[in-house]
Amino acid sequence: MTQSLDAAMRGFQPALPLAVGLSGGADSTALLLACARQWPGQVVAFHVNHGLQAAAATFEQHCQALCAGLNVPLHIQKVDASARDGQSPEDAARIARYKAFSALARMETAQPAIQSIAIAQHADDQVETLLLALSRGAGLAGLSAMPARWQRDGIDYHRPLLAVSAADIRLWLAEQGATFVDDPTNTDENFTRNRIRARLLPALQAAFPQFRDTFARSASHAAQAQALLDEVAQQDWSGVCADGDSQPRIKQVQLLSRARQANLLRHWLKLTYQVIPSTAQLEELLDQVAACTTRGHRIHIKVGQGFVQRNGPGLAWYNP
Template identity: 45%
Template sequence: MADMSTLLLQALGPWRNAKAWHVALSGGLDSTVLLHLLVQLRKTHSLPPITAVHVHHGLQAAADAWPAHCQALCKGLGVPLQVIAVQVQAGASVERAARDARYQAFAAISGAGEVLLLGQHRDDQAETLLFRLLRGAGVGGLAGMPRQRRLGAGHLCRPLLDVSRAQLESYARTQGLSWIEDPSNTQTDFSRNFLRHEVLPILARRWPQAAASMARSAAHCAEAQGLLDELAQQDLHAAGSTSEFAWLGLPSLELTAIASLSPARQRNALRHWLSAFTSLPDTDHWAGWDALRDARIDAQPVWKLADGELHRAGGRIWWLAGEWLHQPIAPVLWPCPDQALALPGNGRVHFVGDIPDGPLQVSYRLGGEVMAQAQRGHRDLKRLLNERGVPLFARGRLPLLYRNEQLLAVANLPGLDSSPCGHWKLQWLPTSSDQGLS
């Protein structure tokens, strides 16, 4: 116990001042041992409050008895237990759907300054590395499960990654612990179970330290990925100049700064940047980046990804997601122009200064609009937008202020957003791009 306790305390050193530790308790061997170890340690060490969380997936009849098992375990250890029932979405992979539902539940209960503790061990890490290797993962994937990362408002930590399953089982038997054996863990039609029961034992017979060696390789890959992340941050900083259209509220980068890098550094920087917004493309799909980067200057290239689109405009690349991918509803009457007007799917507009006489409404471009300009007469709106270099993807969302059939103003564009005498201005706060963040 002393050795495992020491490893556990070392791994949890950065989190000793957390507001709370939540143990993800499946009732299996690893989470049972983790919870028992923590309860023993708090007898002699000052630790944050400990609670347990059991997620009930409802995927098999046997699982209905597991919450009661976990409740009995926690009662004996004097640890509060929270049971969360989740709905697993139907899909091609039950394993992945269950995992997604489980982690959504974990994220929901992780408050600021709190840590969720998972019991995954060294053998799990080796299994993860082998599984991802067979899927053709890169350095980031081969880094395996991270020891810690953000989760909801708090953090996730895996403090047992340096401990083998054999050590956990030896401890459990010595302490007289009982645990749940999930029947699905023996079904080798699941890829991970096949690796666990069929492949890894063969490797261990030939190389007894196979699991430890693979876990060590995962750690090397994690370190290498850290260096790649540092390089990406440097490259993204160089491409992070402020755009004159920063008020659009959209993430963007200077294209020239990215395109001047080697192809490998381009992909590395973009992976780092895009990972905050979307699932990353596979190797073959990166041809979409090449096409966007190399398109003609007068082209309007778009790279469609899982959760949004990358557009090129004005010498920059822009990330669009959520409501930015849909044309907003128009027209919208503005019965109380002294108050901000909410635009369905397109943020809100308001006046600065005096309020123009009505009746007023907001609409969007259809083509052929003209606008009266002081000392210039009536000018085609398309030409006015061209003169100001407004990105094409934004033109259909720019709020246009009308009084009857007269176009009075275009929000946020100097010279077009105000009355001829400058008594008022039309300001637009676009839809936040936060819905594009993962």
């Protein structure tokens, strides 16, 4: 169920000290203000300057003024978030941002060290993420949308406002008399997420007023199903790999059903190489595994930025 910001914060119990990712926009401004009030002296702010737009200096100035008023230490990291070939600007910015958060957490001199980082994504962001996944034909991992809590580089990340709507956050800020910076790119409909926000969310609100709750429930069901598939993959993994080996043995893979082969190979590529195959790539790989019945059969299929190939009795991925 969607919540008020105050209710969401009452249920948020991170390990302290806590860092808040602060962009200067409405959502992160509200989160920092709420966290600083709830845990005075235990909160710092991390601001990442992506260097992608002229307004970046304005964001930074707002963050400096806000943190000075709250007596919250602010740490700023400038990054190069330029997209590489085949990478979306959003993906490039997200990757650069999380690398910066990890670097800032290691640099923070507070004792004890930063234990948790809070991100201000909210219920509308969750709906947009789910709709983006649907538009791309995503599987269960994509349809799970964003988790409320996860771990990265040994740090606990939290999204405490994931059940709070964007409108409720702005209403709460107005009640506090707090100011924030509007990102001009948020209205640029060249970005798919912005088109969803501007065109689809109002239509959903009119047709299905409870869509934030029902969509979140669907994402939760998908996440639970994905967790079960991960457990199955782990069980299958022990049967297709020799002890200490990271290469699935082809003959053992062939003993599984095609659905379990797909689940296992997707799990192997993501876990071992941080590679996610497209549907077409995975289908081709499964066909080649099924056809691999002779010693001389060759497997060489592009997956991600590299290739899966046969390596003796097993499969390996490499990036030339």
